[in-house]
Amino acid sequence: MADKPQENKGMGVRERMIAAALSIASDGDWNNIGLSDIAEKASIPLDDVYERFDEKSDVLAAYDRSVNRHAIANTDLSDDLPCRDKLFDLVMERFDILNENRDGLLGIISSYKGDPKEAVLSFPHLGKSMSRLLEAAGLSTDGLAGALRVTGMIGLYLYVVRVWQDDESPDMGKTMAALDKGLDKCEMFNTSFLNRIPCSND
Numbered sequence: 001m002a003d004k005p006q007e008n009k010g011m012g013v014r015e016r017m018i019a020a021a022l023s024i025a026s027d028g029d030w031n032n033i034g035l036s037d038i039a040e041k042a043s044i045p046l047d048d049v050y051e052r053f054d055e056k057s058d059v060l061a062a063y064d065r066s067v068n069r070h071a072i073a074n075t076d077l078s079d080d081l082p083c084r085d086k087l088f089d090l091v092m093e094r095f096d097i098l099n100e101n102r103d104g105l106l107g108i109i110s111s112y113k114g115d116p117k118e119a120v121l122s123f124p125h126l127g128k129s130m131s132r133l134l135e136a137a138g139l140s141t142d143g144l145a146g147a148l149r150v151t152g153m154i155g156l157y158l159y160v161v162r163v164w165q166d167d168e169s170p171d172m173g174k175t176m177a178a179l180d181k182g183l184d185k186c187e188m189f190n191t192s193f194l195n196r197i198p199c200s201n202d
Helices: 013-026 035-042 046-050 056-073 083-099 102-111 116-122 126-136 143-166 173-189
Strands: none
Touching (some): 013 035, 013 046, 013 056, 013 102, 035 046, 035 056, 056 083, 056 126, 083 102, 083 126, 083 143, 126 143, 143 173
């Protein structure tokens, strides 16, 4: 077990657990650690941890929610912008945030034999995460059409993650190109994917 990080008084239990989990994952140990190992790394008593998390995947779910919150907060979501532009910016903002913990996330992907599809599908609440991005972009996720949108968004995200995994460029040019291409394909396959009607904020 690696040395424990210094306790950051400005971070809560969830934030410290997330930081510890990603730190462990960056060492390539994700398959072999449990919630108690993350708690030890974060210097948090297990009883405090068990009040918030049942298993290590819950820590990843908390991280995912945090990433979405920051992506939505940092993206221009003005009503006069096309939904496609907002969705593109939201996803790229998300990848900007993921890059801050790139080593840890790649360690998790590596633990699933380098297959980003398996790794991302193992992240809890992926469907909810993609739903939030769609809704933030002004696209409804209600009903059958909404369910199809969410399914398409999951597939698009998995496709872009595979490119991001190998994209080490400072501007993430390959990732941006893959996302742009993927949105084009979604639009060609289903014209309602990026259609603002019905819109969740109308």
